[in-house]
Amino acid sequence: MRLLLALLLTLFLSGLLSALWPQGLMAPDLFLVLALWYAQGSPAYLGLPVAFLLGLLQDLLGYGLVGLHGVGLLFAAYAYYAASRRLTSGEGLTVLFIFSWAFLAKWLGYFLVAYWLRLELPPFVPLDLLLEGLLTLPFFFLVQRLRL
Amino acid sequence: MRGVVLRRGLLLALLLLGLGLAALTRPLAPRLTLALSPLTAPLPALGFRLGQNLKAAWDTLLNRQDLYAENQALKEKLALLEGENRRLALEVARLERALAVRQGQAPGLLAVAPVIGEDLSGLYRRLILGMGERDGLRVGMPVTAPEGLVGLIVEVEERRALVRTLLDPESQVGVRPERSPGRGVARGVPPNRLVAEFPPTVKLSPGELLLTGAPLGLFPDGIPVGRIERVERVQGGLKQRAWVRPLVELSLLEEVMVLRPL
Numbered sequence: 473m474r475l476l477l478a479l480l481l482t483l484f485l486s487g488l489l490s491a492l493w494p495q496g497l498m499a500p501d502l503f504l505v506l507a508l509w510y511a512q513g514s515p516a517y518l519g520l521p522v523a524f525l526l527g528l529l530q531d532l533l534g535y536g537l538v539g540l541h542g543v544g545l546l547f548a549a550y551a552y553y554a555a556s557r558r559l560t561s562g563e564g565l566t567v568l569f570i571f572s573w574a575f576l577a578k579w580l581g582y583f584l585v586a587y588w589l590r591l592e593l594p595p596f597v598p599l600d601l602l603l604e605g606l607l608t609l610p611f612f613f614l615v616q617r618l619r620l
Numbered sequence: 621m622r623g624v625v626l627r628r629g630l631l632l633a634l635l636l637l638g639l640g641l642a643a644l645t646r647p648l649a650p651r652l653t654l655a656l657s658p659l660t661a662p663l664p665a666l667g668f669r670l671g672q673n674l675k676a677a678w679d680t681l682l683n684r685q686d687l688y689a690e691n692q693a694l695k696e697k698l699a700l701l702e703g704e705n706r707r708l709a710l711e712v713a714r715l716e717r718a719l720a721v722r723q724g725q726a727p728g729l730l731a732v733a734p735v736i737g738e739d740l741s742g743l744y745r746r747l748i749l750g751m752g753e754r755d756g757l758r759v760g761m762p763v764t765a766p767e768g769l770v771g772l773i774v775e776v777e778e779r780r781a782l783v784r785t786l787l788d789p790e791s792q793v794g795v796r797p798e799r800s801p802g803r804g805v806a807r808g809v810p811p812n813r814l815v816a817e818f819p820p821t822v823k824l825s826p827g828e829l830l831l832t833g834a835p836l837g838l839f840p841d842g843i844p845v846g847r848i849e850r851v852e853r854v855q856g857g858l859k860q861r862a863w864v865r866p867l868v869e870l871s872l873l874e875e876v877m878v879l880r881p882l
Contacts, residue, residue: 483667484664484666484670486667487663487664487668487669487671488667488668488670488671489667489671490668491667491668491670491672491674492674516627517627520627520631521630521634524634524638537646538641538642538645539637539638539640539645542634543634543635546635550631553627584639585642588642588643589642589643589646
């Protein structure tokens with residue numbers, strides 16, 4: 473039930489942000505935040521499929537390739553579980569490292585799908601990547617306090 | 621260990637599913653998502669609309685602030701223009717008075733001078749003008765106002781001039797009645813009267829206007845001086861004396877017109 477409410481809130485916020493956000497600027501990835509929020513309070517056998525489904529929903533909303541975001545969020549959730557298992561949970565640097573690891577895994581998933589479909593890979597712009605990560609990070613810190 | 625295997629197995633399965641879905645739905649990419657969008661779009665659309673409204677509200681607020689600043693600037697400009705308008709209105713009125721003097725009394729108008737002081741001693745009735753030798757004023761120049769004669773300049777400094785008004789006891793003005801022939805001399809009787817003496821043959825009546833005349837040669841002919849209040853015979857009927865109220869209210873004068881001397 474909480475997941476459903478969180479999903480509705482995410483959908484609403486993503487629409488709100490798309491209207492308010494300056495055009496051309498990387499926006500925070502709220503679906504990633506939602507997937508990680510669910511993963512932090514759930515076992516992997518639930519967290520991974522939910523992340524995958526959230527990614528599929530994101531694909532449907534974005535009118536893009538079905539599976540691209542699905543694989544991206546799946547990788548992010550997996551990286552989250554892997555990092556959480558190896559690091560003691562806490563605040564600050566640990567959370568930052570876990571988020572960075574999951575964020576990079578998400579992009580790895582994107583590139584994997586693009587490579588799988590022989591898509592023309594978008595130009596790699598580290599600054600955009602960094603900006604998206606920095607804008608998403610505050611939301612991740614916020615949901616860290618709202619555990620399931 | 622079992623958990624790790626489960627997690628990796630799940631990852632692999634879902635990855636294959638994702639890649640498969642991507643490969644299978646790639647040809648249908650836009651159509652499939654467009655077909656499903658009625659199910660997924662309403663909530664983001666609601667957020668989007670709210671965001672647009674918030675943005676519009678913010679823009680409106682910013683515009684209102686602009687309007688407020690613009691309104692303040694316009695108010696300041698209006699105050700400035702109103703001040704300028706008042707100044708110009710006064711200037712126009714001053715020029716109109718000068719024109720009236722030039723047309724009605726004497727064409728030789730030299731300057732319009734402000735009255736900056738008055739001798740209120742009671743012995744003399746004199747005015748101090750805020751212009752002097754530097755502005756071209758000289759001793760002997762007649763001074764008038766649109767209502768009538770004021771007096772004569774008797775002293776000039778660089779930036780000031782002293783006017784002996786027609787109410788001053790030392791003042792003598794050659795006068796004549798407006799509607800009948802004859803000439804006389806008017807002297808000042810402080811605080812606010814003139815006494816004009818005429819030969820007994822001149823027809824005078826109360827209410828009649830006296831104008832400057834030629835006899836003493838100090839003022840241009842025809843400038844209004846005052847109205848006769850009463851007439852009396854003196855020296856056994858050899859002369860008649862007219863008590864005259866001047867047309868100009870000296871204490872209210874703010875500026876006067878200086879004429880070229882004859």
